[in-house]
Amino acid sequence: MDIPAISAILLLSLSLSLADGTGIIGGEWTLATATYTRRSQAGGGACGYSWEAEQRPESVFELGRNTAAVSGELFRRGGACGSCFELRCVDHILYCNHGSPSVVVTIVDFCAPDYGLPSDDGGWCNFPRHHFDLSLPAFSSIAIAVADIVPVQYRRVQCERSGRIRFAIRGRAYFYEVLITNVGFDGEVAEVKVKGTRTGWIPMGRNWGQNWHCNADLSGQALSFELKGSGGRSLTSYNVVPSTWIFGQTFEGKQFENY
CATH class of the missing domain: 2.40.40.10 (RlpA-like domain)
Known part of the structure; x- marks a missing residue:
């Protein structure tokens, strides 16, 4: 060289x-x-x-x-x-x-x-x-x-992705964490909110990488997610996680569509 x-x-x-x-x-x-x-x-x-x-x-x-x-x-x-x-x-x-x-x-x-x-x-x-x-x-x-x-x-x-965005649920008790993968369009996630059937929209903080967390007990509730990409586009996936969820499971929501 x-x-x-x-x-x-x-x-x-x-x-x-x-x-x-x-x-x-x-x-x-x-x-x-x-x-x-x-x-x-x-x-x-x-x-x-x-x-x-x-x-x-x-x-x-x-x-x-x-x-x-x-x-x-x-x-x-x-x-x-x-x-x-x-x-x-x-x-x-x-x-x-x-x-x-x-x-x-x-x-x-x-x-x-x-x-x-x-x-x-x-x-x-x-x-x-x-x-x-x-x-x-x-x-x-x-x-x-x-x-x-x-x-x-x-x-x-733009990111070409096959299939939907995935939400892998982890954590324990009042520490709720989700790993978000397979994100289309700009590929990034800039903001995340989660909503249980008994809560309003709860902002989540970036724990590290694409792991997001909040301090809430969401057990026994169906869950919805709202994502915002780095370009400002928002996407909401309603009730994509059933109330019977347990830590360690992965669920699929909507996908950002490319222009």
């Missing part, structure tokens, strides 16, 4: 004023960098998808082989979980795969910083870098895997 050449490109990327490509679907292309990991990202550690993968192994294939962990600047404390980005390799004649100009990835994990290393030489996920740690299939779609890191451009795109 030509480290001096790549470092020069990375330093140039960092010196540019970057547009925010994280919030607008189909927005402007934004500069970043990308590496790859050989380990499976199917579990989606920091997004919480590992629990569903254990309960429903087929959910791993629903996410697809093209997944990514992202640096903190992009991860936004879990706000990016489930969102989809299109990436293309740029400005590297040796390592960019020009036969496949772009790839769409789903964000499933957080790429932790390493402040013991310089941001332009190993500390790729250090704040405030824009960085994607791709699954090997995703990286190989846009670059030759002999490269350790390549400059890329990225932008938000």
Whole structure:
């Protein structure tokens, strides 16, 4: 790998004023960098998808082989979980795969910083870098895997999902938690409310990743959910959880439709 050449490109990327490509679907292309990991990202550690993968192994294939962990600047404390980005390799004649100009990835994990290393030489996920740690299939779609890191451009795109949004119920007594997966359109969940048959709408807080919680006893009640995506679109699924629910079960609600 030509480290001096790549470092020069990375330093140039960092010196540019970057547009925010994280919030607008189909927005402007934004500069970043990308590496790859050989380990499976199917579990989606920091997004919480590992629990569903254990309960429903087929959910791993629903996410697809093209997944990514992202640096903190992009991860936004879990706000990016489930969102989809299109990436293309740029400005590297040796390592960019020009036969496949772009790839769409789903964000499933957080790429932790390493402040013991310089941001332009190993500390790729250090704040405030824009960085994607791709699954090997995703990286190989846009670059030759002999490269350790390549400059890329990225932008938000719609998420193509099969089936409905799923609500996996966890918790105990007065601690009610739900893992929300398989979200279409912008892929993200920005706000969640839950309603029992004996309660009003209760706002839920992001516990971590795509796990949301509230301190309420909702046992013995049919449950409805109201979701708001990062783009402001709302979706309400009424009485999708029967009153006989128990912790550990998963239920399906409505799905955001793509434009």
